[in-house]
Each structure stands twice: as structure tokens, then as C-alpha cells.
Amino acid sequence: QVQLQESGPGLVKPSETLSLTCTVSGGSISHYYWSWIRQPPGKGLEWIGYVSYSGSTNYNPSLKSRVTISLDTSKNQFSLKLGSVTAADTAVYYCASTMIRGVKADAMDVWGQGTTVTVSS
Amino acid sequence: DIQMTQSPSSLSASVGDRVTITCRASQSISSYLHWYQQRPGKAPKLLIHVASSLESGVPSRFSGSGSGTDFTLTISSLQPEDFATYYCQQSYSTPVTFGQGTKLEIK
Numbered sequence: 001q002v003q004l005q006e007s008g009p010g011l012v013k014p015s016e017t018l019s020l021t022c023t024v025s026g027g028s029i030s031h032y033y034w035s036w037i038r039q040p041p042g043k044g045l046e047w048i049g050y051v052s053y054s055g056s057t058n059y060n061p062s063l064k065s066r067v068t069i070s071l072d073t074s075k076n077q078f079s080l081k082l083g084s085v086t087a088a089d090t091a092v093y094y095c096a097s098t099m100i101r102g103v104k105a106d107a108m109d110v111w112g113q114g115t116t117v118t119v120s121s
Numbered sequence: 122d123i124q125m126t127q128s129p130s131s132l133s134a135s136v137g138d139r140v141t142i143t144c145r146a147s148q149s150i151s152s153y154l155h156w157y158q159q160r161p162g163k164a165p166k167l168l169i170h171v172a173s174s175l176e177s178g179v180p181s182r183f184s185g186s187g188s189g190t191d192f193t194l195t196i197s198s199l200q201p202e203d204f205a206t207y208y209c210q211q212s213y214s215t216p217v218t219f220g221q222g223t224k225l226e227i228k
Contacts, residue, residue: 035217044220045157045208047217047218047219060215094165099170105217106153106155106212107155107167107170108155108157108210109176110167111164112164113163
């Protein structure tokens with residue numbers, strides 16, 4: 001069974017770049033799609049985007065200008081970079097493996113435990 | 122973007138009750154609708170895939186139905202561990218969108 005673990009700084013200063021990594025164990029990163037989702041305190045889930053096993057990406061338009069998701073197949077990891085952060089980006093960030101339907105992403109079947117990122121000076 | 126609206130937003134019920142949560146899409150999404158359970162402080166867990174397909178290991182008291190714009194999640198007999206927040210999610214088109222959540226509380 002695939003397992004995912006997020007890692008990265010828990011505190012980021014306003015205007016800086018949030019960088020997180022998701023390490024995949026128990027399976028190859030080369031056979032799935034990989035998503036990032038976030039959840040602000042006390043609120044619902046927001047999809048950030050995904051990267052395919054081939055490295056192609058799809059981002060939420062609301063964040064697209066600030067987001068980069070990439071794969072590192074040599075390390076079985078994928079990463080999230082979110083630039084120009086503000087307090088509104090404070091959230092729990094989850095990585096998830098994502099089922100594939102044709103060439104599209106489908107449900108997110110395995111999730112990491114989540115990592116809390118606070119944006120504050 | 123496709124808007125997903127869940128009802129109710131919160132629900133109080135007792136152990137053994139049968140409960141139904143509804144999710145409505147702002148346009149047809151065929152059967153590309155998934156349900157997740159999130160317990161406090163935990164990551165969401167996929168319960169049902171493509172409207173009615175129960176994920177492996179999920180108890181059979183959970184069931185899903187619907188297609189097009191209207192979907193339901195039913196729990197046939199509530200157990201203590203079922204008190205959580207439930208989210209629907211569409212994957213028909215990007216951006217992927219979630220419902221606002223339904224918090225199921227103990228009466």
C-alpha cells in the first residue's frame with residue numbers, strides 16, 4: 001500500500017515562497033497522478049493542483065500564477081512551491097495519490113497526514 | 122468552475138440511525154463524484170468512488186448513489202466512529218472542486 005509523507009517548513013514569512021515535499025513509499029511515483037490539497041483552519045478542502053507521472057501539470061486557476069508542482073522520480077518525491085504567500089495561505093497542506101481516468105485525474109485515494117503551514121512574520 | 126453544494130451543512134444523529142447526505146453539482150458531472158470522510162485532526166479518507174463504488178475496507182453500511190447533478194451518501198446504521206465531516210468532490214472537470222462539507226455530530 002502506498003504511503004505519503006509531507007515535509008517542509010511550518011512557518012513561512014509573507015511574500016516568500018512556501019516549499020513542501022511529499023515522499024512516496026510502497027510504490028512507484030511513475031505510475032500515478034499526484035495532487036496537493038489544502039485546508040485553511042476550520043474550513044473546507046481546496047484543490048491546488050496535480051502532476052502526472054509524465055510531469056505534466058494542472059493547477060487551480062485561483063492559484064495558477066503562484067504555483068509549481070513537480071516530480072523527482074529519482075527520489076520518489078513530488079513537490080509544491082507557492083510563491084508570494086500571505087496569511088490567507090495558512091493551512092494544512094495534504095499530498096495525495098490520484099486515480100487516473102483516461103488521461104484525467106480522478107479521486108484521491110491515499111492521503112498524507114498533512115502538514116500545517118503558517119504564514120506570519 | 123463546477124460548484125458542489127452539500128446539504129445539510131451539519132446534522133445531529135444517534136448511533137443506529139440511518140442518515141443521508143446530499144451533494145448537488147452546478148452542472149452535470151456524470152458519475153464523477155467521490156465521497157470522503159474526515160475525522161478531526163486527520164486527513165480525508167476516500168469512502169466511495171464514482172458515485173457508488175465502495176473503496177476496499179470501507180464498511181458496507183456506507184453507500185452512494187446518483188448521477189448527473191444529484192448524489193447521495195447514505196450510512197445505514199450509524200456507528201460511533203462515523204461521527205465526522207463528509208465531503209463530496211467532482212473530477213468531471215478541472216478545477217477539481219469539493220463540497221463545503223457536512224459535519225455529522227452525535228445527538
